[in-house]
Amino acid sequence: MSKTIFSHLKSDIPSSIVVFFVALPLCLGIALASGAPLFSGLIAGIIGGIIVGGLSGSKIGVSGPAAGLAAIVLTAIGTLGGYENFLLAVVLGGIIQLLFGFLKAGIIGYYFPSSVIKGMLTGIGIIIILKQIPHFFGYDADPQGDFAFFQVDGENTFSEIFKTVNYIRPGSALIGIIGLSILLLWDKVLSKKSKIFQIIQGPLVAVAIGIIFYLVTKSNDALAITQSHLVSVPIPDDVSSFLGQFSFPNFGAIGNTEIWVVAFTIALVASLETLLCVEATDKLDPHKNVTPTNRELLAQGTGNFISGMIGGLPITQVIVRSSANIQSGARTKTSAIIHGFLLLISVILIPRLLNMIPLSVLAAILLIVGYKLAKPALFKKMYDLGWKQSIPFAVTVLGIIFIDLLYGIGLGLAVGIVVVLIKSYQNSHFLHKEGEDVDDGIIKMTLAEEVTFFNKGAILKELESLPENSKLELDVRKTRYLDNDIIEILEDFAFKAKERHIDIKLISERGIIENPPSYIQFFKLNSKSA
Template identity: 60%
Template sequence: MSVTQKKGLFSNLKHDVPASIVVFLVAVPLCLGIALASGAPLFSGVIAGIIGGIVVGAISGSQLGVSGPAAGLAVIVLSAISELGSFEIFLTAVVISGFIQLILGYAKAGIIGYYFPSSVIKGMLSGIGIIIILKQIPHSLGYDKDFEGSLKFAQADGHNTLSELFYMFEAISPGAIIITALSMLVLILWERPFMKRIKLFNVVQGPLVVVAIGIVLNLIFQAMPSFSLKTDQVVAIPVAESISGFIGQFTTPDFSQIMNPSVWVIAATIAIVASLETLLCLEATDKLDPQKRVTPTNRELKAQGIGNVISGLIGGLPITQVIVRSSTNIQSGGKTKMSAILHGVIMLLCALAIPKVLNLIPLASLAAILFVVGYKLAKPLLFKQMYGLGKEHFIPFMVTILGIVFTDLLVGIVMGLVVAVMYILYNNYKKPFLFEEGKHLKDKVLHLELAEDVTFINKASILNTLSQVPNGSKVIIDGSRCINICHDVIEIIDEFKTSAKYRDIEIEVKSRQKRGVSNQRRVAEFALSEN
C-alpha cells in the first residue's frame, strides 16, 4: 500500500469511525442470525464478520463495501453441513471455494458484474430496502422468532415475510415499542437541517445515540417486569469466560475428506453463488457511492477468495460483500475502506473483551436504524424516476423488486434480468436498427446498412427485413462500416442470395476495404462480397 493510499485511509477518520461503529452494531445480529439459520455454531458468524471486515476490507478495492456472512448462502450452508455430516468437513469446502474465487479473479471473471442492467441493480436495491423494512417490523414490536438478516420470503418454520407481520401481534412487548418509538424520533430529528447546523450533532451520529438510549432503557426496564425485554429481544453474542475459552470457539477444517467429490461440488457451488452475489452487491454499492468510485471487480474476487480461505481455516462461514451492511456504511457517512476494516476490528475486540455489554443492545434499537436504511434504499422518488424512463426500464425494475420480496435475492435478480433481456430482444426484432423503411427503401431499392458489430442478436431483425423485400427489387447490403460479423448473420445473407435468384432480386454488396484487416474480417467480407 502506497503512502498516498495510507494517507487517504486515515484522512477521513472523523467520518469512518462513527460509520464503522454503526456498521458493527448492525453486523453483529446479522452474523449471529445467519449462523443460526445456517445450522452452524453461532461464533462462526462472528468469525466471518471479523475476517470480512479486517482481511477482505484491507485487500479489496471497494471503498464502501462491507463483507461478511450472507443470508443468500444460508440455505446452501445448511444443506451442505447436513450432507457432509460435520461442520469441520464443511470448512474444507469453504477453504476450497476461496481458492476457486482466487482463480476466477486471476481469470478476470469479474467483468460478469457489468452485464447487469441498471434497472435490475436499482430494483435489487429497492427490493432489499423493502425486505429490510418488512423484516424489521416484528423486531420493532418485540416479536423475534425470525432470525436476523434473512432475505428469503419463505421461512423454515412455515411462516413467510408477510405472515410474520400477523404473528407478531401475539408477542407485542411494550418495552420494545417504547425503544423503537424513541429511536425513530431520534433518527428523524438527526436528519433535520436545523440539527445539522449544530456541530456536536455532526460529530455524534444518530445511530450511536439510539444504541446508547436502547441500552439505558433496557437496564431501566429490567426493574419493571411488564416492560423488561426477553433474551431473544436483545443481541446474543457468545460469551467466553477466559482467553482460552475464546480461542476454543475457533474450529479447524477436517482435510481428511478433501478428496470427497461432494466437498468439491459444494465448494464450487459456494464459490459461484458467493462471487455472483458479491459482484451484484459491488455494482449496487458503487451506484450508492456519493463519489461514484468504480471498484476493480477482479481484485474484489481475489479479496473474497483470500477471505474465504482464512475464514474456512479458523471456523468461519463463507463470506460475500453484503448490501445491507454496505448501504448502512454509506448512509452512516463512511468515506473509505477504513470504516469496513474498523468494524471488523471493533467486532474482534468486543467479542473478546465486552460481549456482556453487547448483549444489552435491544434488537428494537437496531430495527429502527435499519428502517432508515431501508427507506433510503427504496425511496418513493426512485419509483417515480424509473416510471418516467419508460416501461422497458420500469417493468424489469418492478419484476426484480417483486421477485426479491416474494422469493429471494438471487431468484429475484434472475427474474428481472430475464425480463430486461426479453425487452432487448423484442425491441431488436420489432425495430431493426439496421433498417428504416422511410430512409432505406426508395423506388424498390432497399439499402441495408450493417453496423460495426453485428451479432446473433440481430438475426431476427435482419431476417424480418429481408423477408419483406418485394420481388423484382434491388437490395444493397452495405458492410462498409462492419468490423465484426457473426457467422449466423453471414448464413442468413448467403441464404437470401440463393433465394434472390428465384425472386428476380438484384443484390449489391459494399464491403470494407481489406487493407490491414484481420483474418476473421476477411472471411466475413469475402462472404459478403460473393454474388
C-alpha cells in the same frame, strides 16, 4: 498509504460505529439461520472487517457473513457430516476464489445490466424493511439473517407481519419508536445544526438510550423486554472457554468429492454476490470510486480461507453493511477495518453490555437503511426511463421479495437478456421507402453495425415482404460484423429475387455491385465493411 487510510478519520470512525451496530445482529442472525454456532458468524464479521477490509481495494464496501449463503450452509453442514467438514469446504472455496482472482474473473460483474443492479438494491431495501417490522414491534424469534420469502418457521414475509399485530410488545415497540425518532431527528435536523451531532452519530445515541430503557424497565411487567428480543452474544467464562468457541477444518476429509462440490458452490455464489455488491456500492458511492474487482476476489478468497481455518462462516461483500457505511459518510476502508476491530473487542470485553441492546432499536437503524435503498423516487425514475429499464428492474425487485436474492437477480438478468434480444431483433436493420408507389420506388435497407443470428427472423421477414418488380438497395457501409447465418439468408434471397424480378444493389465501402452473384464471396472480399 497511511495518509490515504487515516486522512478521513472524522468521517470513518462514526461510520464504523454505525456499521458495527448493523453488523452485530446480522452476524448472529445469519449464523443462526445457517445452523452454525453463533460464534462462527462473529468470526466471519471480524475477518470480513479486518482482513478483507485491509486487502480490498474498495473504499466503502464492508464484508461479512451473507444471508444469501445461509441456505447453502444449512444444507451443506448436514450433508457433509459435520461442521468441521463444512469448514474444509470454506477453506477450499477460498482457494478457488483466489484462483478466480488470478484468472481475472472479476470482469463478470460488469455484464449485469444497471437496471438489475438498481433492482437488487431496491429489493434488498424493501426486504430489510419488511423483515425488521416484526423485530421493531417485539415479535418474531426468527434470525435477523432470514431474508428469504419463506422462513425457517413455516411463515413467510407477509404472514409474519400480519401476525405481528397480535403480538406487539409495548416495551419493544416504544423503544423502537423512540430510537426511530432519534435517528430521524439526528439525520434531518441536528446533524445540520452542529458538528458535534456529526461526530456523535444518531445510531450510537439510539443504542445507548435502548440499553438505559432496558435497565430501567426490566422489572416492569408491562414494558420489560424479554431476553429473546435482545442481542445474544456468547459469553465465555474464561480464556479457555473463549478459545474453545473456535473450530478447525477436518483436512482428513479432503478426498470427499461432496466437499469439493460445496467448495466450488461457495466460491461461485460468494464471488457472484461480491461482484454484484461491488457494482452496486460503487453506484451508491457519492465520490464514485471504482473498486478493482480482481483484487476484491483475491481479498475475499483470503478472507474465506482464514475464516474457514478458525471456524467462521463464508464471507462476501454485503450490501446492507456497505450501504449503511456509505449513508453514514465513510470515505475510506478504515471504516470497515475499525468495525471489524469493534466486533473483536466487544465480544471479548463487553458481551454482557451488548446483550442489553434491544433488537427493536437495531431494527429502527435498519429501517432507515432500507428506506434509503428503496426510495419511492427511484421507482418513478425507472418508470420514466421506459420499459427496457423498468421491466428488468421490477422483475428483480419482485423476485428478491417473493423468492430470494439470487433468484431475483437471476430472473432480472434473464429478462434483461430477453430485452437485449428484442432490441437486437428490432435494430438489425433500417428500412426506408422512396416514391409514392412502392412498385415504382426504391426500397432501402441499411444493416446495423453488428448483425447476428438473433436478427435472422427480422431480416428474413422484411425480405419476404418485398413486392415483385421492386428495387432493393442494401447498404452495409456501417456493418462491421455480419454473421454467416445472415449471409446465407441473403444468398438464398438472391435466388428468389431473380424469380420475383427484384433488382438488388449492394452498397459497401468498396463500392456498389448490381445483383451480386455470390454474397459469400462478396463479404469475404469486403471483410472490412461487413
